Amino acid sequence: MELWFDEMHTRNARFGLRIKRELEHVRSKYQDIHVFETYDYGNLLVIDGTVQTTERDEFIYHEMIVHVPMLTHPNPKRVLIIGGGDGGAAREALKHDPNEIHVVEIDEKVVELSKKYFPNIARAYDDKRVKLHVEDGIEFVKKNAGFDVIIVDSTDPVGPATGLFEEEFYKSIKNALSPNGVVAQQCGTPFYHPEETCKAYALLSKLFKNVKIYLAYIPTYPSGMWSFVIASDMEIKERRKKSFETKYYNSEIYESSMVLPNFVKEHCENYRE
Numbered sequence: 711m712e713l714w715f716d717e718m719h720t721r722n723a724r725f726g727l728r729i730k731r732e733l734e735h736v737r738s739k740y741q742d743i744h745v746f747e748t749y750d751y752g753n754l755l756v757i758d759g760t761v762q763t764t765e766r767d768e769f770i771y772h773e774m775i776v777h778v779p780m781l782t783h784p785n786p787k788r789v790l791i792i793g794g795g796d797g798g799a800a801r802e803a804l805k806h807d808p809n810e811i812h813v814v815e816i817d818e819k820v821v822e823l824s825k826k827y828f829p830n831i832a833r834a835y836d837d838k839r840v841k842l843h844v845e846d847g848i849e850f851v852k853k854n855a856g857f858d859v860i861i862v863d864s865t866d867p868v869g870p871a872t873g874l875f876e877e878e879f880y881k882s883i884k885n886a887l888s889p890n891g892v893v894a895q896q897c898g899t900p901f902y903h904p905e906e907t908c909k910a911y912a913l914l915s916k917l918f919k920n921v922k923i924y925l926a927y928i929p930t931y932p933s934g935m936w937s938f939v940i941a942s943d944m945e946i947k948e949r950r951k952k953s954f955e956t957k958y959y960n961s962e963i964y965e966s967s968m969v970l971p972n973f974v975k976e977h978c979e980n981y982r983e
């Protein structure tokens with residue numbers, strides 16, 4: 711008998727990966743977590759029924775959520791990652807040689823399972839500049855400040871992550887950034903949920919001089935088209951050239967990822983809270 715993991719992308723559309731076996735299933739204090747071994751995508755991390763990461767395509771998401779904001783900043787030394795418990799964003803951020811990376815993950819089970827089943831992603835934790843804080847990111851940004859770059863690497867805006875897409879949180883982010891700081895956040899799929907992308911864009915636009923939406927193509931996420939929002943009081947442009955290997959990111963992608971299809975532009979132009 712074949713085993714499959716399916717994520718429902720809508721009530722009537724789903725995406726499936728054929729799996730060899732379930733490696734782990736835990737109900738943590740916050741969420742329901744599965745790790746599967748797949749045939750084509752390596753190990754797969756699923757939270758509350760949604761694909762978070764696979765060994766095969768994680769590089770796309772992690773490179774794009776990190777290198778776009780990090781290369782927008784002239785010299786990022788203090789970095790904050792909210793969520794991102796798997797360590798993937800921290801691994802990419804280390805390539806910029808910062809002094810400190812703080813990872814604020816609410817669910818320590820995510821960290822534990824990532825270390826066990828995704829060693830190539832979680833290896834960031836071996837670096838002593840990476841500091842893990844197991845706590846709520848919303849509280850953390852109220853109490854800590856002076857970050858050059860903040861990366862919000864969360865689950866979808868339902869369940870524990872809801873507050874990470876609200877105005878109050880964005881105000882705390884603004885206060886937690888250094889004056890020329892840069893924030894980037896994953897914002898879901900504009901194909902199925904343009905309102906998620908446009909809401910983040912609209913709220914950040916109230917607080918920052920410059921805000922842009924950018925896209926990446928991630929095979930295992932709903933519709934494959936994924937959005938991020940980047941915001942700063944500085945102009946948003948690539949200020950440094952990367953000095954390390956990447957499998958997805960390059961300078962042309964920095965530019966082209968910010969070029970949006972009409973249906974996304976129009977939705978966000980007409981979006982009202």
Ligand code: AG3
Nearest residue numbers: 760761762763794798864866
């Ligand atoms: N965080 C964003 C995953 C969102 C996926 N949504 C979905 N499958 N419906 C990824 C965490 C990687 N560090």
